[in-house]
Amino acid sequence: MGTKRLGILGLTSIGAIALGAGALNGCGSDSGSSVGGGNFLDSGAGSGGSGSGGTGGSSSGGTFNVDGGDCECDGGVCIQGACCLADKACGAVCCGDSDVCSFQQCVTPGKTCVDSDDCGGGDYCEYSLGDPAEEPDAGAGGATCTGGVSLATGRCLPRPPQCSAGQDPGDPITCIENCEYHPPAAAFDPELKYHWDGGNVMMTPIVIELDDDNCDGKVDAKDIPEILFTTFEYTKPATGDNGKAIYSQNGTLHAISIVGGQVVEKWSYHPDTPFDDRLNPGTHLAGGDIDGQPGNEVIVCTQDGRTRALHADGTEFWVSTATGCFMPGIGDIDHDGSPEVLTGSAVLNGSDGSTKFAVAGASTGVFADITGDGFLEVVTPTSVYDHNGTQLVATGLTAGHMAMGDFDKDGNPEIVAVDSASHLVHVWHYDPAETGSFKILRQNIDMNGTFVNNCPAGSAGATRGGGPPTVADFDGDGTADVAIATGIGYTVLGGTKLLDTNVANDQTNIWLKETKDCSSAATGSSVFDFDGDGKAEVVYADEHTLRIYDGTNGTELWSTCNTSGTLTEYPLVADVDNDGHADLIVISNDYSGITCLGDGTTKVRGVRIFGDTAGKWVRTRRIWNQHTYHVTNVEEDGRIPLNELANWKQTRLNNFRQNIQPSGEFSAPDLVVDLRPKCDGAYGLIARVRNIGLASVPPGVLVGFYEGDPTAGGTKLGEGLTTKALAPAEAEDVTLELPSASMALTTGQTLAFVVLDDGNPPHAWVQCRTDNDTDSASGACGGVR
The missing domain is CATH 2.60.40.10 (Immunoglobulins)
Structure with missing residues (x-):
């Protein structure tokens, strides 16, 4: 055992308290008071x-x-x-x-x-x-x-x-x-830390603070965040299909947390409403402070296209009209201190759920200031609306998923638009000097490429392909790249290659890996630099397997069985137990015939959390608040920025669906x-x-x-x-x-x-x-x- 070398904060005395590391002479008390002298701090x-x-x-x-x-x-x-x-x-x-x-x-x-x-x-x-x-x-x-x-x-x-x-x-x-600790270079060997197996999940969870775990009177980053997700149950009896699990009906919202090394169920929400107004467990969630009062709210979609907002304790806040709801996100679009909710097809006032304006022809999108006017726009895969609801851009492209990043480092982001129906990718950007205020930079990249399609006829993967894309610097060259999963493979496209007109469409990839997601062919992925070496690792789960890939070349670093019928979900990375290290959160379900590869029988379900118990994974934020998470959209305690910074302009960012290490990782x-x-x-x-x-x-x-x-x-x-x-x-x-x-x-x-x-x-x-x-x-x- 070593002995102390440093003084405790160098405090020779605090009031009547001597806090030197070498000596605290005299007796202590319940309140911690003592009288000291002769410690090495005062050299007496x-x-x-x-x-x-x-x-x-x-x-x-x-x-x-x-x-x-x-x-x-x-x-x-x-x-x-x-x-x-x-x-x-x-x-x-x-x-x-x-x-x-x-x-x-x-x-x-x-x-x-x-x-x-x-x-x-x-x-x-x-x-x-x-x-x-x-x-x-x-x-x-x-x-x-x-x-x-x-x-x-x-x-x-x-x-x-x-x-x-x-x-x-x-x-x-x-x-x-x-005081720094650099994890040693070692093989990826994460372990299962926690498992909630109380139901089937087929959507992307969110991670956000909801309550005061440490009893300091505040809800902030010192508390343990909650993990929220919806489970799916059974159809209504009138369908004649009672007993069959349906992932788009009759959902229940759950909030769990890791307390004392154990999974604690905080609350669940299953509205006692007409069947069609119940939660849609195949859609996604968002979380953040939308009412300006202490505490965060949770946004969830209903079967009939309405949006529900809940308070941090799971009680109802408001319910919108049926504007459509699929992949909600939050932002303060007009910088008035009252955040808005983007449901995909509409922008709602966060204070009461009333409709601010409609977004035609979209089910996904994100708030971002791509015009540079100081206000956030609604950016969809194919269009742009200003903060008043005026349409600025209509590209005419067909696409359902998107991400954004600055691939040429000119300070303006490019939009990556994915069309799942045709498994094609397009790239465009806002340019007020062009007709229609946009320019298509690349079109019709076939994501299935040279992969052999073994998906059965009639499955989504047989004809479709392409889920929500991810933007990150995969190979550590300082330029953002794009990753997209299809039904038959995972592709990383080089950001520099995408904007180089001398590079053919089929040569824009950095690497390709075969996967299997025939059921939806539209899963997403996320990215994290687990070892802090400046190169991002890929976290992806298809129907059978959860994998971590080396972002540089696609080498599989680790994998484990993870069964899912799949929709547009993806695994994510956040510190969910406040131990100062990143955790990997992944969902699974066992309702279908999909099993683990190899044995043909094993299935898993619920929410699992993996981590490196030896502390080799670096730090990260304790939040992931929406499917279109991009770091600058939310503070770590859930507050929505009054003036959201452009992610693509920030040092160490220029990413989308990637969590980061705080400064001093x-x-x-x-x-x-x-x-x-x-x-x-x-x-x-x-x-x-x-x-x-x-x-x-x-x-x-x-x-x-x-x-x-x-x-x-x-x-x-x-x-x-x-x-x-x-x-x-x-x-x-x-x-x-x-x-x-x-x-x-x-x-x-x-x-x-x-x-x-x-x-x-x-x-x-x-x-x-x-x-x-x-x-x-x-x-x-x-x-x-």
């Missing part, structure tokens, strides 16, 4: 010996001399010839009454905070300056706060500075070292711990666990307490867990009550030890350093380390 030397390393000084006595001046300070520090209380000493300066010492700087604590989001961009919430939380009144399964919660509070302090490249943090430390947590006795009330030990890394760590960090050095046969006294996610700079006290502690421990004859991540329990998060995960201290109240 107390009567107990050297302050460096945590063995010197006592809060109850000792004279400290920082500047060499001649003064006697009982329990204090001599600074520039004057006595300074130990908890006010800050290097060679004595802080004022209202200040605390943070990273060798006297600072005045800011406002009261519940978490770091309450503070300014450069501050964090220091909980030791506030009041502890009371136990929350948890909802069903511990999943939702239901009230009666007294939240922990703190005070805002400046975040510690990050050391520049090559800078020594010093002693006392003046900055925090860079290799940032990692770095936990340190400080141990002190608990002297108020029942005796015990208190371990303050603090994250001095650059990424959050999930709750549930195991803290082991020992009497004596555990590496030399010390006795384990017990253990505890952190209960909240620790963002960078944040801390939490873990207390072990010891009413029958030995005299050797309480008198300091035997040192107490604490070990973080004790026993190396399995988890996905990885620290950048582990040589600072232990601490030792005297267990004596008022004693000396």
Whole structure:
């Protein structure tokens, strides 16, 4: 076991609290208060010996001399010839009454905070300056706060500075070292982490925050997101086909979440309405804040073409008229702070579901500012409407699916239009200088190409082909490319090739792979750079198999059985359990005769979540809120941007249906711990666990307490867990009550030890350093380390 090298945030003292990593002399209390001196942050030397390393000084006595001046300070520090209380000493300066010492700087604590989001961009919430939380009144399964919660509070302090490249943090430390973890190059070997198998699913789920899981009074990225999807059941008895599963009728909407490593069902919604007004489980969902009130809403389609909006708890918000609904999306089209809902064939006001204007001849589309006028347009596979509903472009093409990206890097996006009926692809862009304000750049690329079509006669795959396309830089050359699945193959088209008139249609592909999706021939796919090497991997599921392809050349990196009758669904990538690593979410169904390849009998159904349990997959966002997800369309907490940024103009983006790593994708947590006795009330030990890394760590960090050095046969006294996610700079006290502690421990004859991540329990998060995960201290109240 290593010992701590870094001070806990370099805080010599906070009020009456010494937070140095080397020493916290004196006794702690339930509120975490203690008096310290002689730790390595103030370089003091107390009567107990050297302050460096945590063995010197006592809060109850000792004279400290920082500047060499001649003064006697009982329990204090001599600074520039004057006595300074130990908890006010800050290097060679004595802080004022209202200040605390943070990273060798006297600072005045800011406002009261519940978490770091309450503070300014450069501050964090220091909980030791506030009041502890009371136990929350948890909802069903511990999943939702239901009230009666007294939240922990703190005070805002400046975040510690990050050391520049090559800078020594010093002693006392003046900055925090860079904290990154680069996953080792390794074969793809994801494992099944979670499985909900309560029904058949044949649509693309969404991932979005709906409730306050951590009881901080907010619904934000610190909570665990929900996964929403619809299942299909049975036809109405009047059809005479009772008992047969139909994927377009009688659907139920489900919201699940991953809480404590388990799948928790939050709620389900099955409207008690006339049959034709029930949910259509073959259509898709959207989620986001559409009413301007706290919390996100969910958009779902009905069988008769209406759109329903639900509040975050699954209660009804509004129902539209029958305008048609298939692949809804959300955006603030006119930048008035009240988002709209694009159902495919209409734009609805998000506040009440009323129709803003119709979109003729379309069932899919996306909000985007392709004209550069500052407002969002409705862009369909073949047309454009402005924010008032005026049609700007009618290309005359035939197509049902689309994506967009800037393939020539001129700042203007190209539209990739897919016609499933003829398995053809077209590329066009908006150009006001051209007749009709558009220009067709390429037409009639045959997606089936040279594939051999083995789909049976009468199936969709026998004559059709082409689902929702995906845009990403597949080969890492800095230019966006396009991927499309058909009934018989998966094709990646080079973005540069698409716009090069010297390249023939049948030469525009980068690679091709045979697949089998005869049932719909129109599935989609998504993309993610799992290892952070700058090259996107493809995630695709056909009728039988879920696969991850190398985006560069199509090499199959991993596959597993996944049965589906297929429509236009696709697997997606998001962090659904808040462990700081990407997860792969895929749906399946067992209603048809489709089975796993090889055995002819096995089927799967429901929603499965795969991940790399060794932590090799990098970070990503905790949201995927609609089928036409493109990152800039939604904030991570579900808020819809007032002024949506053009995805194709953003560094590291220029993609469509691809999730990304947040900035600092290799940032990692770095936990340190400080141990002190608990002297108020029942005796015990208190371990303050603090994250001095650059990424959050999930709750549930195991803290082991020992009497004596555990590496030399010390006795384990017990253990505890952190209960909240620790963002960078944040801390939490873990207390072990010891009413029958030995005299050797309480008198300091035997040192107490604490070990973080004790026993190396399995988890996905990885620290950048582990040589600072232990601490030792005297267990004596008022004693000396």
